Amino acid sequence: MTPSLDTASESTNNNDHLIKSSDPKHPANLIPDLCKKFWGLGWVTGTGGGASIRDDDLVYLAPSGVQKEMMKPEDIYVLEMSKQLDPKKRIYLRSPPTFKPSQCTPLFMAAFTKRDARCCIHSHSQWAVLITLLLEIQSQSRSQSQAQAQTQTSSDSHRVFEINNIEQIKAFGRGYQKQGNLGYHDTLRIPVIENTPFEEDLTESLEEAMDSYPDAYAVLVRRHGVYVWGDTVDKAKAQAESLDYLFQLAVEMRKLGMPWLSDIS
Amino acid sequence: MTPSLDTASESTNNNDHLIKSSDPKHPANLIPDLCKKFWGLGWVTGTGGGASIRDDDLVYLAPSGVQKEMMKPEDIYVLEMSKQLDPKKRIYLRSPPTFKPSQCTPLFMAAFTKRDARCCIHSHSQWAVLITLLLEIQSQSRSQSQAQAQTQTSSDSHRVFEINNIEQIKAFGRGYQKQGNLGYHDTLRIPVIENTPFEEDLTESLEEAMDSYPDAYAVLVRRHGVYVWGDTVDKAKAQAESLDYLFQLAVEMRKLGMPWLSDIS
């Protein structure tokens, strides 16, 4: 009955007004919608994966451990980006009553700070994992052909997924602060970083990969999944879908003995 | 309150009355419904693909870059077909406030003008792309067996997907201005054209393929997808679904070492 008081008490307690909106495009409504869709695509199975949206200086995050297809706006964390650059001092403007912050938070932040992205999607899609496994094999067989017996599969650095001459590549932007999209004959390159026991420890290598591949809108994590971002929520989603499409196609191509790179002009 | 004035202002501004109807069978309602279904089938992933419906002289088109499963009637473009034969002078009777016209427009127009089709569907289905890749390999290994070493894979013209003796073939009409449907023993032939960096540049080769295969209701585009049309919306949809079914089956057949053509009588 007294809205001003209600708002005051909400602000005091937990800033719940930040995640309450009747606008379906509000980040607190969009993240649950996206996650439900991603669950149907097999990207966030068993509470894995997630998504984050940045609106100006506010960052909205799905929590850890939630059944992603049943998420609600009340489950969302909110951060002030400009005040959160030191991950050890991270303070949430708004926290859900249950759940823990996602270990992916520093990785989402990397896309927002280093690429000025508006949305970052983390998928555990099997197609992404299989691509990293196929690159492992390729790397191993190359080592073996160089007569360097090597049973451990670690420390294969600078791996990258490359594909060209597939129409769906045109869904990707040319790169950070560049105009336009990739062309049909262009090669899409997605770097692969090593997985680590604790997800937040991926941050450094993710940032290195971003530096090494300044035009990439995604980074694969070996035996884990992929991070994809975009200049808008729509572009992040379209690039994430298109990448998963290319990963699945690439696995099928490998099964049928076809190379991912070809020379068509 | 003054409907006549409203209509007038709509007409003046953007002809929004053309895409407003309570009839679920109206093209402006049907296209979003179809696109939502196609997204579920993996045909329009990441804003790729699309659909167009012609109603007498009016052509309704999905725009470029829209998330196809979330399209709304307001996103639809409308053209007058008889006035649009020269693609360089194309003027839209009605345009959505955001979005750009689809690069597929001249390809949809080809189905409408050369085949008098009522609906044309453009799918990026992975099964369609894999069929074109399998035909590439076949063509390459044939070249190699003729001792013509050839690492480039371009300029393989006159490729065609052929399959017979599968019940689902009966879903296809016998051809333009012919009565009845293909029979179980008939061979379905779908020509394949080269992909081009700009989608509108496909128009000429699409029209040539239509001339060379006058009975085909579809044209595959190498490493890109497929265009399928029909004499009605229902027939276009049934043929598009049946073709995707045959593409998927054909990929599985290839994996299991079975030929697409057989001699059963």
Added chain:
Amino acid sequence: MTPSLDTASESTNNNDHLIKSSDPKHPANLIPDLCKKFWGLGWVTGTGGGASIRDDDLVYLAPSGVQKEMMKPEDIYVLEMSKQLDPKKRIYLRSPPTFKPSQCTPLFMAAFTKRDARCCIHSHSQWAVLITLLLEIQSQSRSQSQAQAQTQTSSDSHRVFEINNIEQIKAFGRGYQKQGNLGYHDTLRIPVIENTPFEEDLTESLEEAMDSYPDAYAVLVRRHGVYVWGDTVDKAKAQAESLDYLFQLAVEMRKLGMPWLSDIS
């Protein structure tokens, strides 16, 4: 306002009262519900496949050519079974205003008359088609190993799909007029008949297969699909789902080099 008159006029015209019911279990409501589900499973793609339910002496049938996931009760045909034994004299008690009767009608009738079934489902599932193709190959390689060169693949009679030692087999009844279900160690046998250019011409061979395999609740049609029936609607659906599960599993087993029959005790 005058219901008695309405009913009278309906009866006179087309017996529409036969397909109007608020009971979700009424055959005219159940068939569209089932077909929508089957479309999602890939069984009735592109208007293929269908379903029929018998309620005492009345037979309810999906029409030919309808988009199965969008079917409505008004699209349903109704027959009086006792008066329809001669297929050439078939008269429909109720017909939809558009559409044609399904060519599957005599095949559904065979399940109703020879097996006293209450529901018969016809699926074009790719798994069913692939099973018939895998049996073809097996039959051909057997012929070749007997040094009988044979490029035509016709006239392979008495083919049958056999599988045992899979839990899902327990979903099947022991056979017509027998109590109880198959056990884990029992062998499920589904005969395969040749496809014909006209679906109604399958009737004779379907009935022969029913005679040769009196305990089977399904008959595969080569390069076409499968007919499955049951003593109730629920049993027909459960058997159809279980059979599709077994077909898919069997294709995967073949890809991984595993036999369908094993000797476990």
Added chain:
Amino acid sequence: MTPSLDTASESTNNNDHLIKSSDPKHPANLIPDLCKKFWGLGWVTGTGGGASIRDDDLVYLAPSGVQKEMMKPEDIYVLEMSKQLDPKKRIYLRSPPTFKPSQCTPLFMAAFTKRDARCCIHSHSQWAVLITLLLEIQSQSRSQSQAQAQTQTSSDSHRVFEINNIEQIKAFGRGYQKQGNLGYHDTLRIPVIENTPFEEDLTESLEEAMDSYPDAYAVLVRRHGVYVWGDTVDKAKAQAESLDYLFQLAVEMRKLGMPWLSDIS
């Protein structure tokens, strides 16, 4: 109008108050919701599989033979756990008017009594079945390489599915009464037991497998499926989804010639 009387009559008749609640988290509402989702995942095809939830001393069970995606709260059985330790004396506090108790009941009870689980899920997922088949082959080829010709495939005891170095492994708890979850480098081990003609006869070997693998949250049943449980409903569901993800990935890895165990540090 007189709630006390209604309750009394319900208690007297069938304790229907136990399965009537407006709370979506009530077990009688949750089980149908979960089963509908599992049907979509292919885990409970054709009435196979099921789920059970324990709330303190009450155990809620899906019945045998129901179409799992159409289950309703009224279809649920309820047991008092403390009074049901002897399976031969099992008395249901509440029974649905139709249906039979599930043969899985003693297996669900084993998870509740031996592991203090709150939810147990039984899936017939094809990926689970294929994993047990792949382990069979591995075991057979090992036997053959030891020159022990063995055509029967029975009595391969102590089989276990093992996988490591996949991120999704982190979805699993470390084990019964242990804190925390498995790490990326830890090996997930799921024992496999022999299938039996009658599902309730699995109980003894399931309990033995639980004793031999005290940290496992799941047991595979050869050529049948998997039982997965959890300390909460959410954890049981997340572990069941994650396990199915790992099974599917493992089948793909095998197809591509990759080992399930690797040495990464």
